[in-house]
Amino acid sequence: MLGKQEIQENRILCASGNEERVLVLASSNRELNLDEAVKGGLSKDNKNYALILLNQPLPKFTPQLWDYAKLRLCADGGANRVFDEMPLLLPRQDPVSVRDRYVPDVIKGDMDSIRTEVKDFYANLGSKIVDASEDQDTTDLHKCISFVQDTIPDVDKPDLCILVVGALGGRFDHEMGNINVLCNFSNIRIVLISDDCLIQLLPRTHHHEINILSSVEGPHCGLIPIATASAKATTSGLEWNLDDTEMKFGGLVSTSNMVREEKITVKSDSDLLWTISVRRTT
Numbered sequence: 001m002l003g004k005q006e007i008q009e010n011r012i013l014c015a016s017g018n019e020e021r022v023l024v025l026a027s028s029n030r031e032l033n034l035d036e037a038v039k040g041g042l043s044k045d046n047k048n049y050a051l052i053l054l055n056q057p058l059p060k061f062t063p064q065l066w067d068y069a070k071l072r073l074c075a076d077g078g079a080n081r082v083f084d085e086m087p088l089l090l091p092r093q094d095p096v097s098v099r100d101r102y103v104p105d106v107i108k109g110d111m112d113s114i115r116t117e118v119k120d121f122y123a124n125l126g127s128k129i130v131d132a133s134e135d136q137d138t139t140d141l142h143k144c145i146s147f148v149q150d151t152i153p154d155v156d157k158p159d160l161c162i163l164v165v166g167a168l169g170g171r172f173d174h175e176m177g178n179i180n181v182l183c184n185f186s187n188i189r190i191v192l193i194s195d196d197c198l199i200q201l202l203p204r205t206h207h208h209e210i211n212i213l214s215s216v217e218g219p220h221c222g223l224i225p226i227a228t229a230s231a232k233a234t235t236s237g238l239e240w241n242l243d244d245t246e247m248k249f250g251g252l253v254s255t256s257n258m259v260r261e262e263k264i265t266v267k268s269d270s271d272l273l274w275t276i277s278v279r280r281t282t
Protein backbone atom coordinates (compact mmCIF):
# COMPACT_ATOMS: atom_id res chain seq x y z
CA MET A 1 0.00 0.00 0.00
CA LEU A 2 1.37 3.33 -1.01
CA GLY A 3 0.19 5.03 2.19
CA LYS A 4 2.28 2.71 4.31
CA GLN A 5 5.47 3.03 2.34
CA GLU A 6 8.60 4.21 4.00
CA ILE A 7 9.75 7.66 2.92
CA GLN A 8 13.09 7.62 1.17
CA GLU A 9 14.78 10.94 1.43
CA ASN A 10 16.92 11.76 -1.49
CA ARG A 11 20.20 12.12 0.32
CA ILE A 12 22.30 11.81 -2.75
CA LEU A 13 23.50 15.28 -3.29
CA CYS A 14 22.65 17.86 -0.66
CA ALA A 15 24.72 20.06 1.59
CA SER A 16 25.12 18.49 5.02
CA GLY A 17 25.49 14.77 4.71
CA ASN A 18 24.54 14.93 1.05
CA GLU A 19 27.80 16.23 -0.13
CA GLU A 20 28.01 14.72 -3.59
CA ARG A 21 25.50 17.21 -4.88
CA VAL A 22 27.66 19.95 -3.44
CA LEU A 23 30.63 18.45 -5.18
CA VAL A 24 28.82 18.67 -8.46
CA LEU A 25 28.95 22.40 -7.83
CA ALA A 26 32.57 22.09 -8.71
CA SER A 27 31.49 22.34 -12.32
CA SER A 28 30.47 25.94 -11.75
CA ASN A 29 32.36 27.28 -8.74
CA ARG A 30 34.85 24.93 -7.23
CA GLU A 31 36.19 27.02 -4.34
CA LEU A 32 32.85 28.22 -3.03
CA ASN A 33 31.31 24.84 -3.22
CA LEU A 34 34.02 22.94 -1.51
CA ASP A 35 33.91 25.54 1.26
CA GLU A 36 30.21 25.01 1.47
CA ALA A 37 30.74 21.29 1.57
CA VAL A 38 33.16 21.58 4.47
CA LYS A 39 30.71 23.77 6.35
CA GLY A 40 28.14 21.06 5.75
CA GLY A 41 30.30 18.62 7.67
CA LEU A 42 32.24 17.16 4.78
CA SER A 43 35.31 15.19 5.65
CA LYS A 44 37.03 12.35 3.92
CA ASP A 45 35.89 10.05 6.75
CA ASN A 46 32.17 10.41 6.42
CA LYS A 47 31.86 9.65 2.74
CA ASN A 48 30.07 6.54 1.78
CA TYR A 49 30.01 6.61 -1.94
CA ALA A 50 31.79 4.56 -4.53
CA LEU A 51 32.71 6.18 -7.83
CA ILE A 52 32.62 4.22 -11.08
CA LEU A 53 34.23 5.69 -14.19
CA LEU A 54 33.09 4.43 -17.59
CA ASN A 55 34.72 4.59 -20.99
CA GLN A 56 33.50 8.03 -22.02
CA PRO A 57 34.94 11.55 -21.73
CA LEU A 58 35.26 12.38 -18.02
CA PRO A 59 33.02 15.21 -16.75
CA LYS A 60 35.01 18.20 -15.59
CA PHE A 61 34.14 17.71 -11.90
CA THR A 62 35.55 14.17 -11.86
CA PRO A 63 38.63 15.05 -9.75
CA GLN A 64 36.39 16.43 -6.98
CA LEU A 65 34.14 13.35 -7.03
CA TRP A 66 37.27 11.19 -6.96
CA ASP A 67 38.81 12.97 -3.99
CA TYR A 68 35.89 12.26 -1.68
CA ALA A 69 34.97 8.75 -2.85
CA LYS A 70 35.49 5.76 -0.60
CA LEU A 71 36.13 3.35 -3.44
CA ARG A 72 37.08 4.16 -7.06
CA LEU A 73 36.48 1.72 -9.84
CA CYS A 74 37.08 1.85 -13.56
CA ALA A 75 34.93 -0.21 -15.87
CA ASP A 76 37.39 -1.67 -18.37
CA GLY A 77 38.20 1.19 -20.83
CA GLY A 78 37.27 3.72 -18.12
CA ALA A 79 40.85 3.23 -16.94
CA ASN A 80 42.12 4.66 -20.25
CA ARG A 81 40.04 7.76 -19.54
CA VAL A 82 41.56 8.26 -16.11
CA PHE A 83 45.04 7.74 -17.53
CA ASP A 84 44.54 10.08 -20.50
CA GLU A 85 42.13 12.72 -19.18
CA MET A 86 42.81 13.31 -15.47
CA PRO A 87 45.98 15.30 -16.27
CA LEU A 88 43.94 17.38 -18.74
CA LEU A 89 41.32 18.14 -16.09
CA LEU A 90 44.07 19.37 -13.74
CA PRO A 91 46.20 21.42 -16.14
CA ARG A 92 48.02 23.33 -13.39
CA GLN A 93 49.46 20.16 -11.90
CA ASP A 94 52.32 18.03 -13.10
CA PRO A 95 50.78 15.33 -15.36
CA VAL A 96 53.10 12.62 -14.07
CA SER A 97 52.15 13.27 -10.45
CA VAL A 98 48.45 13.45 -11.38
CA ARG A 99 48.74 9.98 -12.95
CA ASP A 100 50.51 8.64 -9.91
CA ARG A 101 47.90 10.04 -7.52
CA TYR A 102 44.70 9.14 -9.35
CA VAL A 103 45.01 5.37 -9.18
CA PRO A 104 41.76 3.36 -9.24
CA ASP A 105 41.25 0.82 -6.46
CA VAL A 106 39.72 -1.61 -8.91
CA ILE A 107 39.58 -2.09 -12.67
CA LYS A 108 36.95 -4.62 -13.67
CA GLY A 109 35.47 -5.63 -17.00
CA ASP A 110 35.90 -7.94 -19.92
CA MET A 111 39.19 -6.20 -20.64
CA ASP A 112 38.66 -5.70 -24.33
CA SER A 113 39.07 -1.93 -24.19
CA ILE A 114 41.73 -1.16 -21.60
CA ARG A 115 45.14 -0.63 -23.22
CA THR A 116 47.92 -2.94 -22.06
CA GLU A 117 50.18 -0.07 -21.01
CA VAL A 118 47.34 1.36 -18.88
CA LYS A 119 46.58 -1.99 -17.26
CA ASP A 120 50.26 -2.55 -16.48
CA PHE A 121 50.68 0.99 -15.16
CA TYR A 122 47.83 0.69 -12.66
CA ALA A 123 48.63 -2.93 -11.75
CA ASN A 124 52.14 -1.76 -10.76
CA LEU A 125 50.63 0.99 -8.61
CA GLY A 126 48.40 -1.47 -6.74
CA SER A 127 45.05 -1.43 -8.56
CA LYS A 128 43.15 -4.66 -8.26
CA ILE A 129 42.55 -5.94 -11.79
CA VAL A 130 39.50 -8.17 -12.16
CA ASP A 131 39.24 -9.88 -15.53
CA ALA A 132 35.63 -10.95 -16.03
CA SER A 133 35.94 -11.74 -19.73
CA GLU A 134 34.13 -15.03 -19.31
CA ASP A 135 30.89 -13.09 -18.75
CA GLN A 136 29.62 -11.75 -22.06
CA ASP A 137 26.03 -11.27 -20.84
CA THR A 138 26.46 -8.34 -18.47
CA THR A 139 28.03 -4.95 -19.12
CA ASP A 140 31.24 -3.72 -17.54
CA LEU A 141 29.20 -1.27 -15.44
CA HIS A 142 27.09 -4.17 -14.16
CA LYS A 143 30.26 -6.06 -13.28
CA CYS A 144 31.57 -3.08 -11.31
CA ILE A 145 28.32 -2.62 -9.37
CA SER A 146 28.40 -6.33 -8.48
CA PHE A 147 31.93 -5.83 -7.21
CA VAL A 148 30.85 -2.95 -4.95
CA GLN A 149 27.84 -4.89 -3.71
CA ASP A 150 30.01 -7.89 -2.84
CA THR A 151 32.81 -5.84 -1.25
CA ILE A 152 31.16 -3.16 0.89
CA PRO A 153 30.57 -4.44 4.43
CA ASP A 154 26.91 -4.98 5.32
CA VAL A 155 27.11 -2.29 7.99
CA ASP A 156 27.88 0.34 5.33
CA LYS A 157 25.23 -0.81 2.86
CA PRO A 158 22.25 1.25 4.11
CA ASP A 159 24.12 4.48 3.34
CA LEU A 160 25.85 3.26 0.21
CA CYS A 161 25.57 5.38 -2.88
CA ILE A 162 27.29 4.68 -6.18
CA LEU A 163 28.06 7.59 -8.48
CA VAL A 164 28.67 6.71 -12.11
CA VAL A 165 30.32 9.08 -14.58
CA GLY A 166 30.36 8.51 -18.32
CA ALA A 167 27.02 6.72 -18.59
CA LEU A 168 25.22 9.29 -20.72
CA GLY A 169 25.67 11.05 -24.00
CA GLY A 170 27.29 8.26 -25.94
CA ARG A 171 26.10 5.20 -27.85
CA PHE A 172 22.37 4.63 -27.32
CA ASP A 173 22.71 0.88 -26.68
CA HIS A 174 25.28 1.62 -23.98
CA GLU A 175 23.10 4.35 -22.49
CA MET A 176 20.14 1.98 -22.28
CA GLY A 177 22.39 -0.72 -20.83
CA ASN A 178 23.53 1.78 -18.20
CA ILE A 179 19.95 2.68 -17.31
CA ASN A 180 19.08 -1.01 -17.16
CA VAL A 181 21.73 -1.37 -14.46
CA LEU A 182 19.68 1.04 -12.29
CA CYS A 183 16.83 -1.46 -12.63
CA ASN A 184 19.08 -4.51 -12.09
CA PHE A 185 20.21 -3.06 -8.77
CA SER A 186 17.10 -1.15 -7.69
CA ASN A 187 17.95 -1.74 -4.02
CA ILE A 188 21.17 0.30 -4.35
CA ARG A 189 21.23 4.09 -4.66
CA ILE A 190 22.97 4.63 -7.98
CA VAL A 191 23.27 8.05 -9.63
CA LEU A 192 24.36 8.53 -13.23
CA ILE A 193 26.05 11.93 -13.47
CA SER A 194 27.09 13.92 -16.50
CA ASP A 195 28.00 17.54 -17.09
CA ASP A 196 24.36 18.05 -18.13
CA CYS A 197 22.16 16.02 -15.82
CA LEU A 198 21.70 13.47 -13.07
CA ILE A 199 19.58 10.33 -13.33
CA GLN A 200 18.49 7.98 -10.59
CA LEU A 201 15.81 5.38 -10.05
CA LEU A 202 12.94 6.06 -7.66
CA PRO A 203 11.76 2.57 -6.66
CA ARG A 204 8.02 2.12 -6.26
CA THR A 205 8.66 0.64 -2.80
CA HIS A 206 9.22 4.11 -1.29
CA HIS A 207 7.76 7.55 -1.18
CA HIS A 208 10.52 9.92 -2.22
CA GLU A 209 11.53 13.32 -0.93
CA ILE A 210 14.06 14.97 -3.19
CA ASN A 211 15.91 17.96 -1.76
CA ILE A 212 16.89 20.30 -4.56
CA LEU A 213 20.11 22.26 -4.30
CA SER A 214 19.04 24.97 -6.68
CA SER A 215 22.48 26.56 -6.94
CA VAL A 216 23.71 23.46 -8.77
CA GLU A 217 20.75 21.72 -10.30
CA GLY A 218 17.49 22.32 -12.05
CA PRO A 219 15.21 23.78 -13.06
CA HIS A 220 14.56 21.26 -15.83
CA CYS A 221 13.55 17.81 -14.70
CA GLY A 222 11.67 14.71 -15.72
CA LEU A 223 9.93 11.64 -14.33
CA ILE A 224 9.83 8.66 -16.61
CA PRO A 225 8.22 5.26 -16.05
CA ILE A 226 10.95 2.81 -16.88
CA ALA A 227 10.08 -0.82 -16.35
CA THR A 228 6.34 -0.67 -16.78
CA ALA A 229 3.54 1.87 -17.00
CA SER A 230 2.73 3.82 -13.86
CA ALA A 231 -1.01 3.66 -13.27
CA LYS A 232 -0.80 6.30 -10.55
CA ALA A 233 1.93 8.81 -9.89
CA THR A 234 1.60 11.77 -7.55
CA THR A 235 4.08 14.60 -7.09
CA SER A 236 4.49 17.93 -5.36
CA GLY A 237 6.94 20.75 -5.93
CA LEU A 238 6.90 20.68 -9.74
CA GLU A 239 5.48 23.10 -12.29
CA TRP A 240 3.40 20.28 -13.79
CA ASN A 241 2.49 18.00 -10.89
CA LEU A 242 0.94 14.58 -11.25
CA ASP A 243 -2.15 13.70 -9.25
CA ASP A 244 -2.77 9.95 -9.39
CA THR A 245 -1.86 10.36 -13.04
CA GLU A 246 -1.09 7.52 -15.42
CA MET A 247 2.28 7.61 -17.17
CA LYS A 248 3.44 5.27 -19.90
CA PHE A 249 5.38 5.23 -23.13
CA GLY A 250 2.83 5.79 -25.85
CA GLY A 251 0.94 8.03 -23.43
CA LEU A 252 2.16 10.68 -21.01
CA VAL A 253 5.74 10.78 -19.71
CA SER A 254 6.84 13.82 -17.74
CA THR A 255 9.65 15.49 -19.68
CA SER A 256 10.52 19.19 -19.77
CA ASN A 257 9.03 19.60 -16.32
CA MET A 258 10.35 22.30 -13.94
CA VAL A 259 11.31 22.30 -10.29
CA ARG A 260 9.28 24.89 -8.37
CA GLU A 261 10.09 24.08 -4.70
CA GLU A 262 13.14 23.05 -2.71
CA LYS A 263 11.57 19.73 -1.84
CA ILE A 264 9.97 17.51 -4.44
CA THR A 265 7.85 14.55 -3.36
CA VAL A 266 7.11 11.60 -5.60
CA LYS A 267 5.09 8.42 -5.18
CA SER A 268 4.24 5.96 -7.87
CA ASP A 269 3.03 2.39 -8.20
CA SER A 270 5.87 1.61 -10.61
CA ASP A 271 9.56 2.47 -10.66
CA LEU A 272 10.33 5.89 -12.14
CA LEU A 273 13.49 7.52 -13.38
CA TRP A 274 14.12 10.95 -11.91
CA THR A 275 16.30 13.26 -13.95
CA ILE A 276 17.31 16.84 -13.30
CA SER A 277 19.56 19.22 -15.19
CA VAL A 278 22.93 20.25 -13.79
CA ARG A 279 23.52 23.99 -13.97
CA ARG A 280 26.31 25.32 -16.09
CA THR A 281 27.70 28.74 -15.44
CA THR A 282 30.48 28.64 -18.02
Ligand SMILES: Nc1ncnc2c1ncn2[C@@H]1O[C@H](COP(=O)(O)OP(=O)(O)OP(=O)(O)O)[C@@H](O)[C@H]1O
Binds near residue numbers: 054055076077110175
Ligand atom coordinates in the same frame (compact mmCIF):
# COMPACT_ATOMS: atom_id res chain seq x y z
N1 LIG B 1 29.52 5.37 -25.89
C1 LIG B 1 29.14 5.04 -24.65
N2 LIG B 1 28.01 5.56 -24.11
C2 LIG B 1 27.62 5.24 -22.86
N3 LIG B 1 28.31 4.38 -22.05
C3 LIG B 1 29.43 3.84 -22.53
C4 LIG B 1 29.91 4.14 -23.85
N4 LIG B 1 31.06 3.45 -24.06
C5 LIG B 1 31.28 2.75 -22.94
N5 LIG B 1 30.31 2.96 -22.02
C6 LIG B 1 30.21 2.40 -20.67
O1 LIG B 1 31.52 2.13 -20.22
C7 LIG B 1 31.65 0.73 -19.91
C8 LIG B 1 33.04 0.28 -20.31
O2 LIG B 1 33.23 0.60 -21.68
P1 LIG B 1 34.05 -0.32 -22.66
O3 LIG B 1 34.26 0.39 -23.95
O4 LIG B 1 35.23 -0.82 -21.94
O5 LIG B 1 32.94 -1.48 -22.83
P2 LIG B 1 32.79 -2.63 -23.89
O6 LIG B 1 31.96 -3.67 -23.27
O7 LIG B 1 34.11 -2.99 -24.42
O8 LIG B 1 31.93 -1.92 -24.98
P3 LIG B 1 31.64 -2.41 -26.45
O9 LIG B 1 30.19 -2.75 -26.46
O10 LIG B 1 31.93 -1.17 -27.27
O11 LIG B 1 32.53 -3.58 -26.74
C9 LIG B 1 30.52 0.03 -20.65
O12 LIG B 1 30.10 -1.13 -19.96
C10 LIG B 1 29.43 1.09 -20.63
O13 LIG B 1 28.76 1.04 -19.37
Ligand SMILES: Cc1ncc(C[n+]2csc(CCO)c2C)c(N)n1
Binds near residue numbers: 110139140
Ligand atom coordinates in the same frame (compact mmCIF):
# COMPACT_ATOMS: atom_id res chain seq x y z
C1 LIG C 1 20.78 -11.04 -25.93
C2 LIG C 1 22.18 -10.54 -25.87
N1 LIG C 1 22.48 -9.40 -26.54
C3 LIG C 1 23.72 -8.90 -26.51
C4 LIG C 1 24.71 -9.59 -25.83
C5 LIG C 1 26.11 -9.06 -25.88
N2 LIG C 1 26.61 -8.50 -24.68
C6 LIG C 1 25.83 -8.01 -23.71
S1 LIG C 1 26.73 -7.45 -22.39
C7 LIG C 1 28.19 -7.84 -23.18
C8 LIG C 1 29.51 -7.58 -22.51
C9 LIG C 1 30.05 -6.25 -22.91
O1 LIG C 1 31.23 -6.00 -22.18
C10 LIG C 1 27.96 -8.38 -24.41
C11 LIG C 1 29.02 -8.81 -25.38
C12 LIG C 1 24.36 -10.77 -25.12
N3 LIG C 1 25.25 -11.50 -24.37
N4 LIG C 1 23.09 -11.21 -25.15
